[in-house]
Amino acid sequence: MDHDDLISCPGVLALECAPGTHPSRVLLERDEIEVLAGFIAADLAGLLPDLTETRLAVAGALFDAAQLLRPQFPAYATLDELAARLPRDRGGIVAFGARDGRMPAQPLTPDPALAGSPMLYLPWTLQAPQSIGKELGEAMEVELIGRGEAGTRTADFLMRTLDMQLEHARYLSRHDLMALTCVQYEHANLAPLWNVLEAALLSPASREDTVSARGLPMRYADGAVQIASPLTQLRERASDADDNVHTLAGWVFELRQFAAVLQAHAVPMQLDGNADDASTRFLDIHAPADPALPPPALYTHRAPGLGVIAVSVAQTDGARMHVLANALLLGGRLDDHLAALAARFDADAAPHELERVHLDADRMLAPPPAQRLH
Incomplete structure (x- = not known):
């Protein structure tokens, strides 16, 4: 059967680690995932309609939800592509595991920057003929969320093989995973962010407008x-x-x-279309350097509980303060930001440290008068 004639019905095996515990590794070797895939196939056969015409493809890796929920769903697209390369006579189960600690394709490799989550997800998909694909997808939405507990053999194999302790192991459709992520973001007061993330995932050519919980206008457009x-x-x-x-x-x-959430989901973030060369730094440029004034200096603005939130780049002769730019720091290392700003504006990387955030009469970040003599 031609791959183009198949419908992919994606899902996950959701694993909730016991509090304070993590698996010894997040990759399964080829022989290990082949065994696990057989257990998964048996579990799904007891949960869903007749699967004799379908093919199960499983990836032997444990992911954070954010990596599975990225534009164009690269992990699932890769899983489908690898499965399509194998002849149908290979049978109804295909599994892709690690060899020498490496997965067969980069999108099936868990991002180490997202390590440490108590919830981990092993992706799989059922490839079905178009004649039954829609019915199968609908059954997954109903049956898995309601009674998708993984079998004892499946959970025991994972705990023994990866030296992990599980609170729960259950099957979800990818739609269920998105709904679960939506609820988590709502609880974190990030519901507006999910609105634009969902657009990026499900309708990447669309435009979605909303307002953040603190009143910042947001829009998803142009990727x-x-x-x-x-x-x-x-x-x-x-x-x-x-x-x-x-x-x-x-x-x-x-x-x-x-910035942290969007980076995890691989969705670019822009502030007024003027993102700096680092995704964790936003640069607001006001004016060119004045050759009549001394070289620019850096001034850090500190907020309680947040550390340094901004850096002003300014020139002063003691009588006049000339602000060149302000940078908001949204993540990353302070020293890296200072070095980048110093190089860009030909300033000394050692900053003048302000103990609080200072705004001038025009509500612009600027060093206070007392700093102008330094």
């Missing part, structure tokens, strides 16, 4: 999540200085969450 710059938003506010400082710190806290 990226675009967020209004908090520095621009701040300059448009008519509030007192303390309220503006508090608001900016809240926005940076929110954007740090957004």
